[in-house]
Amino acid sequence: MKTKKLIERLLLSSLLTLGAFGVCLVIGSVVVEALPTSAPDPDPGDFIAFTDDGDPFLIRQMEEPDQLEYRDLQGKLVPPLTATRWLRLALLPTTWANVDIPPWQCISDGVVPSGHWYLVEDDRHVDGRGYFVGFDSKSKRCLGYLGQSGYRQDVPPQDELFPGIRQQPGVGLRLLSSQMSTGAPMYLQSPGGIGLEIPGDHNKIYVPSEDGKLFVVDLPARSVALIYDALPFRSASLLLETTSRGAFWRVALRTDESIQVIDAEGKVQHVFSIPDSLRDESFGIALTKEGDAIFQWASPSDSLATTTSVRLFRVSTDGRTSETDVNLASVATSRGVLAHGYLPYPAPAFLAGYVGRQRIQELLRQRLEPSYRAAVTRAFHEFGVTLAKAGVIGLICCFACYRRLVRYQASRAERLVWPIFVLAFGLPGWIGFRFGRSWPVLESCPACAKQTPGSRADCVNCGAEFQAPAALGTEVFA
Amino acid sequence: MKALALKELRELRGIMALALVAYLILVARMIGVKAIDFLPGMPQEMETLPFVSGEFLSYFTILVALFGMALGFRQSAWEASRGTYLFLLHRPVSRQAVFALKLAVGVLVLWACSAIPILLYGWWAATPGQHPSPFRWAWTMGAWWVVGVSVLVYLGAFLSGLRPARWFGTRLLPLVGTVVLMVLSQTSLWNIWVQITATLLSAAVVVCAIRYVASVRDYA
Numbered sequence: 174m175k176t177k178k179l180i181e182r183l184l185l186s187s188l189l190t191l192g193a194f195g196v197c198l199v200i201g202s203v204v205v206e207a208l209p210t211s212a213p214d215p216d217p218g219d220f221i222a223f224t225d226d227g228d229p230f231l232i233r234q235m236e237e238p239d240q241l242e243y244r245d246l247q248g249k250l251v252p253p254l255t256a257t258r259w260l261r262l263a264l265l266p267t268t269w270a271n272v273d274i275p276p277w278q279c280i281s282d283g284v285v286p287s288g289h290w291y292l293v294e295d296d297r298h299v300d301g302r303g304y305f306v307g308f309d310s311k312s313k314r315c316l317g318y319l320g321q322s323g324y325r326q327d328v329p330p331q332d333e334l335f336p337g338i339r340q341q342p343g344v345g346l347r348l349l350s351s352q353m354s355t356g357a358p359m360y361l362q363s364p365g366g367i368g369l370e371i372p373g374d375h376n377k378i379y380v381p382s383e384d385g386k387l388f389v390v391d392l393p394a395r396s397v398a399l400i401y402d403a404l405p406f407r408s409a410s411l412l413l414e415t416t417s418r419g420a421f422w423r424v425a426l427r428t429d430e431s432i433q434v435i436d437a438e439g440k441v442q443h444v445f446s447i448p449d450s451l452r453d454e455s456f457g458i459a460l461t462k463e464g465d466a467i468f469q470w471a472s473p474s475d476s477l478a479t480t481t482s483v484r485l486f487r488v489s490t491d492g493r494t495s496e497t498d499v500n501l502a503s504v505a506t507s508r509g510v511l512a513h514g515y516l517p518y519p520a521p522a523f524l525a526g527y528v529g530r531q532r533i534q535e536l537l538r539q540r541l542e543p544s545y546r547a548a549v550t551r552a553f554h555e556f557g558v559t560l561a562k563a564g565v566i567g568l569i570c571c572f573a574c575y576r577r578l579v580r581y582q583a584s585r586a587e588r589l590v591w592p593i594f595v596l597a598f599g600l601p602g603w604i605g606f607r608f609g610r611s612w613p614v615l616e617s618c619p620a621c622a623k624q625t626p627g628s629r630a631d632c633v634n635c636g637a638e639f640q641a642p643a644a645l646g647t648e649v650f651a
Numbered sequence: 652m653k654a655l656a657l658k659e660l661r662e663l664r665g666i667m668a669l670a671l672v673a674y675l676i677l678v679a680r681m682i683g684v685k686a687i688d689f690l691p692g693m694p695q696e697m698e699t700l701p702f703v704s705g706e707f708l709s710y711f712t713i714l715v716a717l718f719g720m721a722l723g724f725r726q727s728a729w730e731a732s733r734g735t736y737l738f739l740l741h742r743p744v745s746r747q748a749v750f751a752l753k754l755a756v757g758v759l760v761l762w763a764c765s766a767i768p769i770l771l772y773g774w775w776a777a778t779p780g781q782h783p784s785p786f787r788w789a790w791t792m793g794a795w796w797v798v799g800v801s802v803l804v805y806l807g808a809f810l811s812g813l814r815p816a817r818w819f820g821t822r823l824l825p826l827v828g829t830v831v832l833m834v835l836s837q838t839s840l841w842n843i844w845v846q847i848t849a850t851l852l853s854a855a856v857v858v859c860a861i862r863y864v865a866s867v868r869d870y871a
Contacts, residue, residue, distance in 0.1 A: 181859060181860070181862075181863035182863070184856050184859050184860050184863070185814075185825075185860040185863055185864065187828075187856065188807075188810070188824070188825050188828040188829070188832075188856065188857065188860050189821060189824045189825065189828060190828070191827070191828035191829075191831045191832060192821075192823070192824030192825060192826070192827035192828035192831065193821075193824055193827075193828075194828075194831060195827040195828065195830065195831045196824075196827060279699050279700075279704075279784065289699075289783045289784060291700075291784060291785055293785050296787070306785050308782075308783035308784055308785075309783060310783045312780075313780050313781060313782055313783045314779070314780055315779070530838075604821065604824075605824075608816065608820075608821040608824070611867075
């Protein structure tokens with residue numbers, strides 16, 4: 174019976190503890206944002222941009238929205254480059270699964286009235302086969318379907334579906350389109366200068382399949398063509414090439430050792446060898462107007478780091494490579510929690526949970542540590558001081574909890590369980606313990622003058638029986 | 652018991668009506684009814700893909716959460732404010748049965764009313780010629796998931812209304828706690844079955860806490 178009551182009280186107190194933690198998290202996060210940290214505030218908005226000649230510049234976003242500051246790689250201020258075309262980098266990760274393609278993209282075919290086309294996964298298969306289905310934007314009726322063999326009025330049969338289009342379960346399907354914000358570099362930030370010249374073939378979609386093929390879907394013509402079936406590629410991206418003849422969309426295919434740049438007909442326009450140090454890394458690529466390739470690699474994102482290492486490579490078609498290293502200031506988004514994490518997480522258990530869920534996962538995801546054990550060691554070494562501070566809060570609350578239990582003459586089991594609970598959950602745990610039950614009023618014993626719970630018939634200190642209250646004459650005796 | 656169930660439904664009919672009106676307004680906006688454009692706080696445009704690409708799920712989640720909170724508080728705090736607990740608990744039914752019935756009615760009302768907008772919107776989306784995009788009933792899973800998990804918010808509000816405490820003190824902590832539980836149990840690091848188990852365990856914890864408070868509370 175007592176055990177059952179203790180468990181029930183623990184459950185209620187746990188809920189109150191979680192509620193108090195939620196409140197501490199909100200208030201503590203606001204306070205942490207305002208508090209200073211030991212690291213100097215980095216300059217916000219530093220990024221590298223390339224002119225169409227391939228020359229790199231550091232761009233800094235000032236306080237005014239359209240105000241940009243231009244520096245060379247040595248940090249020297251240069252006049253604003255407003256008469257310049259800027260290159261846009263296309264991301265080529267190590268594997269296709271790392272490409273961030275949002276699901277369910279609507280692609281317009283540019284016809285009037287426009288047709289809305291979608292790449293959908295076929296329900297009949299679980300291996301990521303799919304097809305395009307189009308709808309008239311005005312009449313809303315189905316326009317038809319597109320599979321490997323081209324246009325059909327009904328759903329394509331199994332052998333005409335695009336194979337292996339799903340990049341991972343529940344996430345986006347593989348396709349490249351200049352209409353998608355993540356599929357084309359045109360949507361990247363423009364550091365001023367001359368506006369981007371956008372090629373006219375805006376309605377073509379490129380669909381890579383699992384077996385190393387690349388299809389181009391021409392939506393206005395409702396045709397599908399296989400344009401690439403050679404070396405298997407790890408990832409692909411749309412690339413913008415600006416030449417004297419104009420601007421053109423190209424597809425950059427990343428193989429194990431090179432980048433193949435092909436046009437909409439599948440003709441190879443350029444081949445660039447990937448620098449040895451980038452063979453197992455994700456990087457961005459752009460083409461200069463002379464036909465050279467610019468590769469940009471940045472060190473993995475680290476929420477505690479105030480600098481980011483960037484390596485720049487310029488590769489010409491004849492294989493000549495030049496390399497430059499730069500350090501950029503970056504905003505360490507978790508520095509506040511590192512320094513004052515005991516405020517939003519005033520409990521060892523909660524702060525350890527944050528370290529485990531956020532920091533360790535980040536170290537593993539960004540490959541900042543090679544193994545789980547190394548990540549745990551590093552994370553707890555980084556947050557050691559903050560964890561100790563949270564532990565002190567837990568100890569203080571644990572002591573206050575034990576004192577209260579002694580004062581109210583709690584049972585031995587309670588004097589063991591509650592202090593452990595409060596030690597683990599700190600301040601929110603103490604709130605849950607304190608308000609998770611009703612406490613009897615403490616009264617002074619007339620015999621020994623010590624405080625004793627008034628809910629009892631006798632004093633717990635001296636055993637003297639309390640006198641019954643004086644009769645008023647209105648009592649009811651059942 | 653039947654009389655108690657009808658009594659609960661009768662008391663909740665006002666909130667049910669308000670919730671259904673809010674749901675219907677949301678669905679009407681999603682299917683492109685222009686007559687309600689003047690209403691503030693409505694989604695600005697129809698979804699490109701129903702249930703997937705727009706704002707339906709965000710607005711629906713807010714409405715379901717508010718509905719669950721309103722139901723929970725109405726069933727618990729209202730009785731206390733009107734002093735009807737003593738009358739209710741003196742019926743020839745055990746105290747546990749009374750509160751179990753309240754919870755059962757509340758959960759059923761929450762789920763039944765919240766299913767209506769999903770079915771309506773889904774029926775519209777599945778009808779050919781209504782929108783220029785594909786539709787699959789599997790895309791409604793997100794909305795069904797919100798309805799299933801919203802029971803935690805309802806239980807948290809019920810416990811907050813039942814447990815005697817200061818409103819500006821710790822009265823709302825159970826509700827905040829269930830929201831935290833909901834967030835923790837929906838972490839994307841877990842697979843779907845772990846999330847379902849975590850949600851069910853969380854609901855069980857809150858129900859146990861409600862049972863405990865109902866048994867020890869002083870209703871006088």
